[in-house]
Amino acid sequence: MRLALRGWLRRYHSHGRVCVALSGGADSLALTAAAVAEAESVDALIVDHRLQEGSDVVARAAADQALALGVRSARVLTVDVHGNGSLEAAARDARYEALDGSRGDAPVLLGHTLDDQAETVLLGLARGSGGRSIQGMQAFDDPWGRPLLGVRRGVTRAACEDLSITPWEDPHNTDDEFTRVRLRHEALPLLEEILAGGVAEALARTATQLREDGQVLDALAGAVLLRVVVDGEVEVDTLAESAGAIRRRVLRSWLLGSGAKALTDKQLRAVDALIADWRGQGGVAIGGGTPESRLVVVRRRGRLTVGFEDRRRV
Numbered sequence: 001m002r003l004a005l006r007g008w009l010r011r012y013h014s015h016g017r018v019c020v021a022l023s024g025g026a027d028s029l030a031l032t033a034a035a036v037a038e039a040e041s042v043d044a045l046i047v048d049h050r051l052q053e054g055s056d057v058v059a060r061a062a063a064d065q066a067l068a069l070g071v072r073s074a075r076v077l078t079v080d081v082h083g084n085g086s087l088e089a090a091a092r093d094a095r096y097e098a099l100d101g102s103r104g105d106a107p108v109l110l111g112h113t114l115d116d117q118a119e120t121v122l123l124g125l126a127r128g129s130g131g132r133s134i135q136g137m138q139a140f141d142d143p144w145g146r147p148l149l150g151v152r153r154g155v156t157r158a159a160c161e162d163l164s165i166t167p168w169e170d171p172h173n174t175d176d177e178f179t180r181v182r183l184r185h186e187a188l189p190l191l192e193e194i195l196a197g198g199v200a201e202a203l204a205r206t207a208t209q210l211r212e213d214g215q216v217l218d219a220l221a222g223a224v225l226l227r228v229v230v231d232g233e234v235e236v237d238t239l240a241e242s243a244g245a246i247r248r249r250v251l252r253s254w255l256l257g258s259g260a261k262a263l264t265d266k267q268l269r270a271v272d273a274l275i276a277d278w279r280g281q282g283g284v285a286i287g288g289g290t291p292e293s294r295l296v297v298v299r300r301r302g303r304l305t306v307g308f309e310d311r312r313r314v
């Protein structure tokens with residue numbers, strides 16, 4: 001655990017203060033202990049989502065554990081969880097916002113482990129929404145740091161035991177987490193058994209390789225984007241010179257920057273077909289419209305434009 005922290009600090013943040021995001025679970029408790037041993041100064045941030053009875057007691061207990069481990073300060077951040085999507089997504093948004101608002105200029109270390117990474121990659125594979133979803137989580141995505149991505153979950157449990165700290169186990173599993181828990185306890189062990197081990201590591205390694213490749217393609221696409229977008233529209237002939245992987249990345253950035261939401265691979269490919277497989281087809285509807293109007297991409301006079309179209313006309 002300490003080696004993992006040392007390596008991360010050396011690479012990303014060799015001096016000064018760090019914050020740890022502490023849930024009270026084994027991963028972030030062990031992370032806190034290792035951070036205290038390795039970093040100059042550690043402040044623990046505990047988010048109380050107030051979604052369960054007694055959550056304030058759990059948060060306070062985690063803060064006390066952090067103080068006993070030697071952090072400089074331990075703060076409980078109370079948040080209001082609201083929003084339209086799933087409760088879990090709303091809780092996550094509120095959590096990240098609170099952590100970001102309380103970290104000052106320090107990075108925030110999260111307790112994601114190699115096993116979390118493997119589960120994320122498997123879930124991404126099953127969703128099938130392309131390389132981006134199986135790139136997994138980054139070791140440093142400023143201000144979020146994940147020093148434990150190379151550490152197995154069993155190691156964080158063992159560290160807590162060694163230090164005689166009792167982690168808190170969340171008894172409430174939401175549906176999303178339930179899928180993850182089944183992956184963790186059923187699917188991954190079965191894969192490990194059938195494939196004779198090393199599956200979690202292999203998934204994590206694959207994520208790293210894909211991320212490295214993806215970053216290069218993103219950078220290339222970023223340069224192309226600057227050339228092909230004129231007055232908010234895409235010049236078809238210029239973008240047609242690029243390979244498919246670059247074209248779709250350019251289109252994705254352009255669409256997200258133009259108000260598109262929750263773009264699917266199918267939609268992106270349909271938009272790409274307006275360039276690569278042009279047969280005079282009509283506009284492509286994409287997510288991000290309103291109840292009255294839908295967002296549509298059309299090809300007109302050698303350019304792609306994105307705009308609203310009244311749903312009643314459809």
Ligand SMILES: Nc1ncnc2c1ncn2[C@@H]1O[C@H](COP(=O)(O)OP(=O)(O)OP(=O)(O)O)[C@@H](O)[C@H]1O
Binds near residue numbers: 021028048095
């Ligand atoms: N209530 C909390 N307060 C502070 N930090 C938390 C809290 N819950 C989770 N974290 C941080 O996030 C890490 C990951 O936790 P968990 O796996 O439960 O979150 P997740 O929602 O699956 O992750 P992500 O938000 O990145 O998708 C924890 O190890 C911890 O560092």
